[in-house]
Amino acid sequence: METVDKEKDIQLFIADNPWLINVNYQNVPELKDNDEDMELHIEGNKRPDLILKDTLTGDPVIIEFKRYDLTRDTIGQILEYRSRIITSLNNTENILFRIFGNKIAAPRMVIVVRSSDIYGKIACRLQNIDLVEYGNFESKIINGNINFKSIEEYTKILQTATPPMNDERTIYLENNVYSVLKDLFKENNIEEKWKYYKKGDHYVATDGYWDYRDLFLNKWVLKDEEISIGIWEDIWENCDFSVYISYCSNNKEKLEKLQESLSSEKEYISFKPHLKEENENSKDSYFILDFKYESSVFYKNVRKIFEINLKKYLSINPIK
Numbered sequence: 001m002e003t004v005d006k007e008k009d010i011q012l013f014i015a016d017n018p019w020l021i022n023v024n025y026q027n028v029p030e031l032k033d034n035d036e037d038m039e040l041h042i043e044g045n046k047r048p049d050l051i052l053k054d055t056l057t058g059d060p061v062i063i064e065f066k067r068y069d070l071t072r073d074t075i076g077q078i079l080e081y082r083s084r085i086i087t088s089l090n091n092t093e094n095i096l097f098r099i100f101g102n103k104i105a106a107p108r109m110v111i112v113v114r115s116s117d118i119y120g121k122i123a124c125r126l127q128n129i130d131l132v133e134y135g136n137f138e139s140k141i142i143n144g145n146i147n148f149k150s151i152e153e154y155t156k157i158l159q160t161a162t163p164p165m166n167d168e169r170t171i172y173l174e175n176n177v178y179s180v181l182k183d184l185f186k187e188n189n190i191e192e193k194w195k196y197y198k199k200g201d202h203y204v205a206t207d208g209y210w211d212y213r214d215l216f217l218n219k220w221v222l223k224d225e226e227i228s229i230g231i232w233e234d235i236w237e238n239c240d241f242s243v244y245i246s247y248c249s250n251n252k253e254k255l256e257k258l259q260e261s262l263s264s265e266k267e268y269i270s271f272k273p274h275l276k277e278e279n280e281n282s283k284d285s286y287f288i289l290d291f292k293y294e295s296s297v298f299y300k301n302v303r304k305i306f307e308i309n310l311k312k313y314l315s316i317n318p319i320k
Contacts, residue, residue: 025052048081060107070116243298247289255289261312
């Protein structure tokens with residue numbers, strides 16, 4: 001993928017995936033004529049970058065994108081857009097009035113920028129503007145350091161993810177993945193180790209996805225043991241949402257035993273397990289053992305897969 005340096009590319013990607021800003025935001029088909037011209041002309045022939053709908057409240061949401069850092073001009077610009085949209089109340093034939101009715105009297109505002117200093121954040125807060133900083137997201141998506149050919153291709157991958165990428169995904173993962181593992185901890189008399197479980201805990205997969213880590217399978221458990229366990233899905237390298245159970249330790253010998261033991265369980269493992277050294281030339285080097293599962297296989301067999309992995313883990317690394 002060629003390096004992307006245009007504001008429009010960020011705009012297109014977020015327009016196709018509005019849940020990245022808020023899981024309750026959705027596109028308004030009547031306002032999105034085509035991918036090349038998403039901008040709606042409002043009072044005075046001004047053009048906000050994007051207008052979404054909050055599915056919980058029905059409110060219009062004005063989105064303003066900037067490729068670089070926040071400036072005072074951007075804050076003034078979105079406030080002007082809000083004022084001009086409010087004036088649409090005087091015109092019942094206006095498309096915004098037809099879609100949102102009287103709710104256009106109080107549109108929500110969101111500015112998407114690379115970053116902002118503390119003064120910009122305070123200024124936005126004082127004006128009830130939501131500020132989104134895409135930060136690391138830029139280096140992975142916008143600058144093309146990811147294995148897919150186009151923004152459109154990655155959008156399609158996200159939209160066909162298993163489980164679906166919607167506002168119920170966090171609840172699904174909680175009930176069908178994390179709770180299953182927690183029950184197994186209890187059954188194996190290590191329930192007290194679950195105190196290290198933390199909702200939204202960053203392991204490896206979701207760097208750059210702002211505050212929506214809970215949408216992705218992404219947990220790190222048994223952190224204080226000689227071997228810790230990461231559970232995550234591939235949303236960056238191969239972009240196929242395959243699921244990894246990764247074992248991390250400084251003890252290579254134990255990981256090699258675990259690799260040999262788990263490799264005999266071939267019913268669910270989709271790919272050959274991989275043992276690698278991280279920070280190889282550093283005194284802080286460590287080893288990671290990855291087991292990869294196709295998402296469809298993993299979600300159909302969550303408990304059995306966790307049972308196998310935890311049993312083998314405890315046989316090699318007992319927890320007192």
